[in-house]
Amino acid sequence: MALVTLIEYADASAEVRSVYDDIMKTRKVDWVNNFWKALAHDPVLLRRTWQQVKEVMAPGALDPLVKEMVYIAVSATNGCEYCTYSHTASARKQGMSDAMLMELMAVVGLANATNRLTNGLRVEVDERFRS
Structure with a gap:
């Protein structure tokens, strides 16, 4: 069990939803996995980590x-x-x-x-x- 509540899309701020949308678009999926939902408590960390993943894993x-x-x-x-x-x-x-x-x-x-x-x-x- 995660130490923080996982932030679902419906409960996310607009800033977090923007990152979630990019994750789903980039990965061509209709869901966001739990790792990102945990990071969503810190939108700056979420966005920075996602950008790094996109760049390095491309x-x-x-x-x-x-x-x-x-x-x-x-x-x-x-x-x-x-x-x-x-x-x-x-x-x-x-x-x-x-x-x-x-x-x-x-x-x-x-x-x-x-x-x-x-x-x-x-x-x-x-x-x-x-x-």
């Missing part, structure tokens, strides 16, 4: 599926259940298969394990990697 050097998969990896590592589910759903809509998700999680698990070993052992970075 197609660029990385395609949208790769960006979603990176988001899944970071969310899983950070233990964010909501973000893991949300971005897995988005990645699946963009073509991510079970096999791709399993391979991604294998890489995440390996990276977490080797990062901890390296940090624990205080392994110095090879000079060749610094150039």
Whole structure:
């Protein structure tokens, strides 16, 4: 359960509704997910976060599926259940298969394990990697 009341569209201020409308238009959906409803208590934070999401997650050097998969990896590592589910759903809509998700999680698990070993052992970075 969220620590704040989720602000539904019908109860939102005009400023918040404007952001909600842009979210729905951009995503081509007829609903706003709970993350945004929680942020709506602070319209400035809501708008700023949405603008950042639109800019960063837009197609660029990385395609949208790769960006979603990176988001899944970071969310899983950070233990964010909501973000893991949300971005897995988005990645699946963009073509991510079970096999791709399993391979991604294998890489995440390996990276977490080797990062901890390296940090624990205080392994110095090879000079060749610094150039």
